[in-house]
Amino acid sequence: MFAIRPHQPGGPEILKLEELPTPAPAVGEVLVRIEAAGVNFIDIYHRSGQYPMPQPMPLGLEGAGVVEAVGEGVTEVGVGERVAWAAGPGSYASHVVIPSSKLVPVPEGVDARMAAAAMLQGMTAQYLAKTTWPLRPGDLCLIHAAAGGVGLLLCQMARRAGAFVIGTVSTEEKAALARDAGAHEVIVYTQQDFAEETQRLVGGKGVSVVYDSVGRDTFERSLSCLRRRGMLVLYGQSSGPVGPFDPQLLARHGSLFLTRPTLGDYTATREDLLTRASDVLLGIQKGELTLRIGVTYPLAQAAEAHSALGGRATSGKILLLPD
Structure with missing residues (x-):
């Protein structure tokens, strides 16, 4: 072999x-x-x-x-x-x-x-959308790396569940892929601040859940995108691990939930x-x-x-x- x-x-x-x-x-x-x-x-x-x-x-x-x-x-x-x-x-x-x-x-x-x-990516998208935060009609969700392997599947599952889907990508070409997969809105983060644009798109009320596979570079701004009692699902760290932080940060942003799930569990x-x-x-x-x-x-x-x-x-x- x-x-x-x-x-x-x-x-x-x-x-x-x-x-x-x-x-x-x-x-x-x-x-x-x-x-x-x-x-x-x-x-x-x-x-x-x-x-x-x-x-x-x-x-x-x-x-x-x-x-x-x-x-x-x-x-x-x-x-x-x-x-x-x-x-x-x-x-x-x-x-x-x-x-x-x-x-x-x-x-x-x-x-x-x-x-x-x-x-791996399909079952990851499946548990994220159906178990970690079970998406329902009316939910607002933000999906980072929306044109990646998990992201494209997660966009499809979120759209099928009736959620309003916002994706972030690095290029216009990737934005087209995310839209084709079901994203209602796509933010090219190299051109816009994704946190500010997310809040603009949802009228300042925040999203229900952020699915974040990026980690260090997006962590705090992802928290700022959430509505009160929303959830940050940190399922990857392509930019590096998130550093230590005071849990009071979750309280300051509105009694938020944070989870770090793995497919194995x-x-x-x-x-x-x-x-x-x-x-x-x-x-x-x-x-x-x-x-x-x-x-x-x-x-x-x-x-x-x-x-x-x-x-x-x-x-x-x-x-x-x-x-």
Whole structure:
């Protein structure tokens, strides 16, 4: 098998393709031949050492492929089945061994690229819109990075839920993508102060919820966008982690709520995993959700994929293709 397994944290240049022995699945595990692997910001955090990993680093959490072998005791899937996952360390590879409990079936009509692109970002958008702050008709929401992988799906889900959707993006080209995904209004933050423009758009009353994957650069201004008792959902930190702050800041802005959710806690049980994954994958199958795959790279070009994602040079999903 071939895999990306850096031996120490560093920049994108450490992502080198290696040939390794193909592992055999142990009890409760499955060997999958990977057809597509998703590239996500958490992979950058792992690569850089911001989120420590064992070494050599099994980079990549998300992918889709075909089951080639099953270990003893596996009942969830069988050889030849098409599966996808969002918690399979080592997915930057041609093969990976994953606990069978982490796999979900891929429905007919959804190809491997779509399935790989949908899992982590799709289930993230799903829990944000339907559980963390369950959007309802009349809610006002602000979505940062609205033309990113999560952002485009979140715009669609928020619009379908009946919310008024405001997105922030860096360029006019990305603004068009966000509008196509369902945003009622889009703020190009390189041209306007997003906090001032958000308040103008909602008549100064604030939004119900801000979905913020940016972190340090947007945190305090995101708080200023919220209505009384609104919620800041800080689900990422592409600009860096938020520094220490006095919780009185939440009181000063109107008794606000702040949460820092992770997909792992929203898919902690197999029931939750299957429910969220099915909601997303069946939505794609039925044409209710549209995925944008921004660019694909051969597995050997993982460094270029990380550079593109880290530089915010893409919109939509980035995939690595082992073949």
